[in-house]
Amino acid sequence: MPIISIANLSKTYATGFSALSGVDLAIERGEIFALLGPNGAGKSTLINIVCGIVTPSSGTVTVDGHDIAGNYRAARRAIGLVPQELTTDAFETVWNTVSFSRGLFGLKADPGHIERTLRALSLWDKRDNRLMTLSGGMKRRVLIAKALSHEPRVLFLDEPTAGVDVELRQDMWRLVRDLRGQGVTVILTTHYIEEAEEMADRIGVIRSGRIILVEEKAALMRKLGRKRLTLHLQTPLDALPDDLAGFDLDLAAGGQELVYTYDTKAERTGITGLLTGLSAAGIRFNDLHTEQSSLEDIFVGLVREEARAAE
Amino acid sequence: MMGKDMGERTGMNWPAVRAIYLFEMGRFWRTAGQSILAPVISTTLYFVVFGAAIGSRVSAVDGVPYGLFIVPGLIMLSLLTQSIANASFGIYFPRFAGTIYEILSAPISPLEVVLGYVGAAASKSILIGLIILATSALFVPLRIDHPVWMLAFLLLTAVTFSLFGFIIGLWADGFEKLQLVPLLVVTPLTFLGGSFYAVSMLPPFWHTVSLLNPVVYLISGFRWAFFGTADVGIGVSLAMTGLFLAICLGLVTYIFRTGYRLKS
Numbered sequence: 001m002p003i004i005s006i007a008n009l010s011k012t013y014a015t016g017f018s019a020l021s022g023v024d025l026a027i028e029r030g031e032i033f034a035l036l037g038p039n040g041a042g043k044s045t046l047i048n049i050v051c052g053i054v055t056p057s058s059g060t061v062t063v064d065g066h067d068i069a070g071n072y073r074a075a076r077r078a079i080g081l082v083p084q085e086l087t088t089d090a091f092e093t094v095w096n097t098v099s100f101s102r103g104l105f106g107l108k109a110d111p112g113h114i115e116r117t118l119r120a121l122s123l124w125d126k127r128d129n130r131l132m133t134l135s136g137g138m139k140r141r142v143l144i145a146k147a148l149s150h151e152p153r154v155l156f157l158d159e160p161t162a163g164v165d166v167e168l169r170q171d172m173w174r175l176v177r178d179l180r181g182q183g184v185t186v187i188l189t190t191h192y193i194e195e196a197e198e199m200a201d202r203i204g205v206i207r208s209g210r211i212i213l214v215e216e217k218a219a220l221m222r223k224l225g226r227k228r229l230t231l232h233l234q235t236p237l238d239a240l241p242d243d244l245a246g247f248d249l250d251l252a253a254g255g256q257e258l259v260y261t262y263d264t265k266a267e268r269t270g271i272t273g274l275l276t277g278l279s280a281a282g283i284r285f286n287d288l289h290t291e292q293s294s295l296e297d298i299f300v301g302l303v304r305e306e307a308r309a310a311e
Numbered sequence: 312m313m314g315k316d317m318g319e320r321t322g323m324n325w326p327a328v329r330a331i332y333l334f335e336m337g338r339f340w341r342t343a344g345q346s347i348l349a350p351v352i353s354t355t356l357y358f359v360v361f362g363a364a365i366g367s368r369v370s371a372v373d374g375v376p377y378g379l380f381i382v383p384g385l386i387m388l389s390l391l392t393q394s395i396a397n398a399s400f401g402i403y404f405p406r407f408a409g410t411i412y413e414i415l416s417a418p419i420s421p422l423e424v425v426l427g428y429v430g431a432a433a434s435k436s437i438l439i440g441l442i443i444l445a446t447s448a449l450f451v452p453l454r455i456d457h458p459v460w461m462l463a464f465l466l467l468t469a470v471t472f473s474l475f476g477f478i479i480g481l482w483a484d485g486f487e488k489l490q491l492v493p494l495l496v497v498t499p500l501t502f503l504g505g506s507f508y509a510v511s512m513l514p515p516f517w518h519t520v521s522l523l524n525p526v527v528y529l530i531s532g533f534r535w536a537f538f539g540t541a542d543v544g545i546g547v548s549l550a551m552t553g554l555f556l557a558i559c560l561g562l563v564t565y566i567f568r569t570g571y572r573l574k575s
Contacts, residue, residue: 013575014575051415051416052415052416053412053415053416053574054574054575055570055574055575072418073324073418073420074418075418076416076417076418077418079416081412081413081416083409083412085409087408087409087410087412088410089334089408089410090408091338091341092334092337096334096337099330100330100334101413101417102326102330103326103327103329103330104326104327104330104331104413104414104417104419105326105327105417105418106324106325106326106327106418107326108326146413
């Protein structure tokens with residue numbers, strides 16, 4: 001059974017804006033799931049519905065088998081949420097605000113757990129500091145500590161590394177992997193593709209309130225990934241030879257490089273044909289390399305494709 | 312383990328009520344100096360102005376010396392304004408700052424949220440009411456005929472107006488609105504509700520108008536607990552306070568059922 005099941009979920013705000021339409025999604029237990037999408041695609045709305053902050057217009061969501069409306073206590077107890085905005089109680093201390101969160105979730109005080117959480121997030125030295133004295137990065141850590149204070153089985157990270165320095169970003173990635181090691185399911189939204197690429201087991205792409213794709217990261221890369229073959233020419237070319245017009249070629253580095261883009265999933269990559277053609281045209285090269293397109297390229301391609309289909 | 316901690320027997324999330332209550336009381340203690348000093352100073356001022364300067368020229372009201380007569384009104388005045396201010400700010404500020412997300416995403420029922428916030432706001436205003444009572448004792452020899460009723464009215468009024476403040480805090484979508492109702496409605500009603508006089512001292516027409524003011528019943532009932540005399544019957548006072556409490560409870564229930572101003 002998936003830890004989160006979302007069925008036919010829609011949300012239309014009072015303003016008439018339709019943020020989600022007919023979303024179906026299943027999050028597997030223990031995975032790291034990245035929800036990718038441009039701004040305004042519905043990522044936060046989706047998370048906020050699952051967490052109980054936004055009321056859905058229609059559809060159902062269950063968390064660990066508990067309906068978020070019918071059995072909201074059990075559903076919410078399973079979830080920790082790190083919101084996108086850095087919202088903290090300025091006058092509270094780090095220790096108090098994290099302990100407060102644990103209490104809200106119905107758990108008895110456990111100083112040992114709070115201490116471990118603060119230490120894991122490098123917040124232990126700051127435990128008696130008031131939140132308003134902390135930097136943005138530190139506040140972000142506090143929000144994570146609050147979300148982990150009640151030992152959730154599912155952790156939502158809404159844009160966790162937006163405006164965060166490199167050190168914290170790496171700490172966060174390490175933390176997320178540790179959590180998965182403990183069996184915690186992690187769902188993160190991001191528009192930094194590298195984040196999804198670095199961390200996620202599966203990736204969902206959302207656009208205009210619809211999930212347009214859910215795929216294993218590796219499979220996604222394999223399936224949609226395009227490769228680029230770059231040839232370093234012995235003598236620069238001014239223009240592409242007419243004989244090679246049938247190939248998807250570009251000149252780069254002032255004619256010094258010839259770049260061939262091809263589809264790895266296609267039956268024929270056309271590489272043999274290209275090389276034969278080059279040889280026939282008398283174009284020589286002294287080096288070559290290939291590179292896999294990044295998730296970023298895949299993502300941009302997908303979103304464009306969708307936009308075109310919508311027109 | 313979690314289930315046990317949640318308090319499965321009652322089904323109530325008491326740790327959450329406690330967390331909200333203590334968080335809200337924390338704000339009070341953080342500013343304990345001004346929380347306690349302000350009512351002491353304002354009470355002193357009222358006694359100097361009304362009790363000494365004016366009171367010396369006013370004869371006893373219903374056989375109660377004027378200085379003593381204004382004590383219940385003074386306490387009520389602070390009780391109402393403090394209850395509303397504390398409760399409205401308590402819930403408005405997290406909405407304004409965005410920290411409300413945590414309350415909304417926690418396994419808490421509306422009842423528990425209200426218990427935490429309203430309980431804390433009522434506690435604060437009762438504390439302030441008692442401080443004013445103690446300060447009054449420095450100026451006049453106190454006389455409380457029905458101490459249990461006095462405490463009951465204190466509690467009932469604090470809870471009712473904290474609920475009312477909670478509703479204002481949910482309704483307000485700006486700091487101006489937060490001030491609007493206390494300033495334009497509650498303060499005038501309190502001053503015109505007989506804080507510093509018995510409504511029976513008014514001309515017949517204004518006396519009748521005053522009876523439309525719900526605060527009259529609160530102050531009258533409270534004053535009865537002190538001196539055994541009242542503008543209206545104690546039963547009527549109790550019934551009116553209960554009615555207002557019921558209206559506030561109904562409104563809060565409606566707000567949570569519809570998610571008004573809390574959830575989109």
